[in-house]
Amino acid sequence: MKTEWTLKEISEWVKDNSKVRIPAIQRGLVWKPNQVELLWDSILRQFPIGAFMLSYKDEMYDLIDGQQRWNAIASGYSTSNDGCILWIDLKPESVWKEGNTTRKYFIRVTTKAHPWGYEADDKCNPLKTAQKRAALEEFGVNTDDEYKGIISLTETYPIESGVPIPLCWMVAAGEEYSEDKYGFAEYIMDKIGENKVSRMFKLKNVDEINACLIAKYHDVFKRLSSFKVPTIRIDQETINKESENKSGNGTLSDIEILFNRIGTGGTRITERELMYSAVKAYWPELTKENDRLAALYMPPHTLISLAFQLVLSDTNKGLERTPDVTKIRKLAGNDGVRNAINNLYLTDGNKSVMSRILSLVDQWLTDCDKIPKVLRTTIARESSVVYLLLMAFAKWKEEGQIDPTLKEEALFRATAYYLHWMVGDKFGVANSIYQAVANNPLNEWGTIIKQVLLVSCVKGTITPLLSPEAFKGLFTIEGDKNWRPNENGRSSMPWWLLWDTVSYNREMLLYAQREYMCKRFPNYDPARQDLWEDKNRPWDFDHIIPQDWIHKQWSKRQAYTDYCEAWKDNNGNMAAIPFWVNRAKSNEANWDEYEHNSANLLADEEITRFGELFNGMLNGKVEQAKRFAEKTFTRMCKIYNEVYTLLKPVDFRVGEITFTEEGGIKDRKERMTDICDILVNEGFTAGIYFLYNNIMEYPQENIDDWTWEWMSCGCITENKYYAAFTMVLNQQDGSIVNQIEIGLRRLPKTAERIGEVTNMQLLQLKGYETYDLYKDNSWWHICKVISIDTDNNVIINELRELAKFASTKLQ
Known part of the structure; x- marks a missing residue:
């Protein structure tokens, strides 16, 4: 067994003929950007970066610990721009402030989520909105392209840098010209010349690069070929044994405890990721198709878990929970389960069954691309049992158990969003629906689902709906400075939870302005949210009436400051608009975006007069404060009307729904x-x-x-x-x-x-x-x-x- 590896060997572990197998936990660039940048700074300074832990069996290695370091190393050798690019800044002194860093070499990262890079300090925080906007202008990229999700990393570079060039060029030059400083510099200059034609990378301040500047780095990169990372060996038998055991505390498997204890600062492996590693070991034939589909919808470990749950749900006649590593190992010997799982992913030149199931679920949740994909993705990640329920419906339709002539897409969509937004015990209620509708004709499902939801109210985890008319009549806004929506006993009313949910659930707001979202951001889909954090979305939630109009002269609180504060963050005063539009709007009396998209943003009919009506400050005058509350409430009612129309097919207060079960x-x-x-x-x-x-x-x-x-x-x-x-x-x-x-x-x-x-x-x-x-x-x-x-x-x-x-x- 090898006891150490060169960086070049490590970077090639991803190749098909490699003797090292990378676990199928496809988490992409999971490390934070500062971890990647500082790892390469350590490598270039010849600092040790810790050992890789490998198991060895049948002349093959499995990487047990060190995946994120491997990924960071491989990214430095990669000439591909898919996912991320590593750069080295040849003139960092023009950007980096003294005391902001401990690094000697300035490696920078750009990713799909942050094509402009990160701030120039060791924390590598995301750029501020103004910086992002300035970056897009500097790149010459149409700002709308960012919102449509089509910015290519070939069009950008780390904006907070002096003279960045791709790290892979320097790595390759150091290998090929380890003993020739001038050849090293000439190689890079040739690459720059070729790039002017191929435009493989967009370069910044390229005219400042010369052979002398590059040659300074020759000694650093020639040493990379001698940089080796040691190996710690762990017996495969130990892994097999520990995977079968449960720890005494009953929450973590012994193998998970093992991984966490041997970790060297990497991101903690989740239960689902461990499960996917087990699938890779026992169902290697699944991972290629699973990873392909996962890139379209959700993280691969989430998708493979749902696939197993789908098959086991059919077997056990009830929705199955996420299988753990031990269960995956046991199922590997079950021919029936193995065949069922394989049949889901079998392609044979055509689309797999799983592909068709996911496509159908996608049509239901997005209403054939009329609803922002981000809402579908959120359900897959945060309410996976709801997604599983729809997958079961799609599988039944695929197998002919559901009458294909009946169109119940609206019912399926309403069921999913109601469970996602309005139900606490999602698994229990989804499972009850699954069992109740099975073997019943589709034309009876609407009544059956309503009855399940109605009976589920017993546990108090379901929020009933109101008609839009009833919602609008919940209260009459008063002008008394002490009046609040939640006072006079209203917060103890049975309808208060619905009111509170609709007031602050931003997903409902996104749904209400769905036509605008799909028009403005048609291709934005954070299906891989392990790469896209919430703050990277291409929109801001804008306060229609600016916050400063309420908090102006905060040190001198006005009579209606608190009155208006109660409505400030309500969905009725919020809208999702492009972040640069929001920042341009700032606190000014500027509602051009709302005027131009009036219907799709549910804008007030007097939106163009808001500056006149509120006069930049509304916390000291009763007529302005009351008008602000009324207009916020009116828009909130519009939002609720859109949400209710979506959910109405499962409103158990509508129709002749009765309790059918004895007891x-x-x-x-x-x-x-x-x-x-x-x-x-x-x-x-x-x-x-x-x-x-x-x-x-x-x-x-x-x-x-x-x-x-x-x-x-x-x-x-x-x-x-x-x-x-x-x-x-x-x-x-x-x-x-x-x-x-x-x-x-x-x-x-x-x-x-x-x-x-x-x-x-x-x-x-x-x-x-x-x-x-x-x-x-x-x-x-x-x-x-x-x-x-x-x-x-x-x-x-x-x-x-x-x-x-x-x-x-x-x-």
Whole structure:
């Protein structure tokens, strides 16, 4: 076994005939740019960079630790501009400030996400927006190209540099002319000359480069051929053994603990990445097609995990969770699973089944490219079980289990986005939908999915929708400087979570202005978000009314500063627009982008008059502050209308949706409804109420109200008492607790109970000695517990007597 490797040998590990296999954790340039740049500074200074850990078996090596160092080294040797380019700055002194760096050699990185490079210090932070815009102007690149995702690295260079040239040129020159300084310099000058014709790289200040400048670096690069990196060997048997074990804490596998302990400063390997390494070992035939498809949709380890989950879901008749390394190893010997997985990826000259599944899911989530791809990618990464559910639907359609003549794309799309935005227990609800729709005709799925969502309300992890009309009527904005949307009990209302979500979920904003997004940024798709951080998106979220108009003269807070602050970051006052447009707009009265894209940005009809209406400052005047709140609310309602139209196919408050399964919810609804109807027919004022958030009771109005844990039914007296019985729903399984509380208490929605039941008053009730008296209870005055099996007539008689007593004996 080799004990050390040259840099050239390491750079060639990626070749097909290499004896070293790189794990299939295709994370690209995962290291931060400063790590890559400083690694090469260390190499050029002949500093040790740590050992690579390899396993050796059957005359082949597997890289166990050091992938990111390998990737950084290989990038320095690469003449390709796909993904990233490494540069060396020959005149860094014109850019670097004294004290900003510990480096001697100034290696710079440009990537697809940052084609302009990074700031000139050891932190290598992303450039500010103004710097990016200036860079594009210097490159001569149309700013719109950046938004459309078509900037090529051949058109850019690290803007924060003096005289950068590709590092690979210097590396190649040092190898070929290790003993010839002049040949070394001539090689680079020839490359520069050739580049004027081929334009393989865009060079900066190329006229300042001469042979003397280049020759200064000859001794540095000629030493690269003698730079060697040592190897630490780990037995393959050890890896195999440790992969099968679980650690004592039950959270990490022993192999993951091993990798983390032997790590040399690299990025921590995730469970899915470990799983993909296991797939590479036992299903090597999958990785080529998986990596090809992953480049279009999501990280490859996410895709391969979904593929295994898809196959295992069919086998187990329920959605499968992400398999770990141990499970992958065990499945390798299962011929049925192996064949099913292989069949997904088999191409045989045609598109693979997996390719067709992903294409169909993509059509559903993007509405055939009418919805920004970034939303599809976010679902794949952050709500992968939702993506898995759609993959299952697509697979059923591929296999002919779904009637291809029925068009249910809107239902599938609504289901996915509702689960992604409005559901806490995504796996549980998605799994319930998967099991409920299986083997049922497609034309019944809409009702089935609504029923699943409705029943899932029991656990309180689902946010019900309101009609756009109801949303618009949630409150009337007042001009009182102390008025806030969340006060006067509104934050405890059942609809508050919906309001809060729509107010601040930026994905909903992107969806609402989807036509604008697709027009402005048609090719932007961070499918590989391991390379694209959120801050690299080509848009800013702009405050339509600038923040400074609210916070102006912050040291002298105005009467309406806090009033306006409550609306400042609301989606109604936000829009996603190109970052350079946003920066040009700044705090000025400039709404040209909104005027030119009025419909697609849901702009206010008076947007061109905002400067006049608000006069650059709106925190001290009631009419301006109130107008700002009203216009923000109006635009928010427009946003909600767009979102609701998308989600309406799964709104379980619409249509004749009922509880079909026997037990809990259905039984309680039928029982309370029957008793309430009888009481009303007898002349009582009767009602059914649910308790929300253990604070306030509200009258039952919507079908989903029946899913709340505590519900009461009874008579309301003229003097504000409530003779009622309460049934409690078990939030774990939806069953009814086998006891009923019955008694007398305050009227729902009153701030305090009225009056007090005394012992003397209690004794006046014939047969009511069995009730417990509560003098200090904020709920019951008198109460007793009865069996769930108590006859309805008995309950009705009790309620009659309690109501009559409260009406005549209590003040």
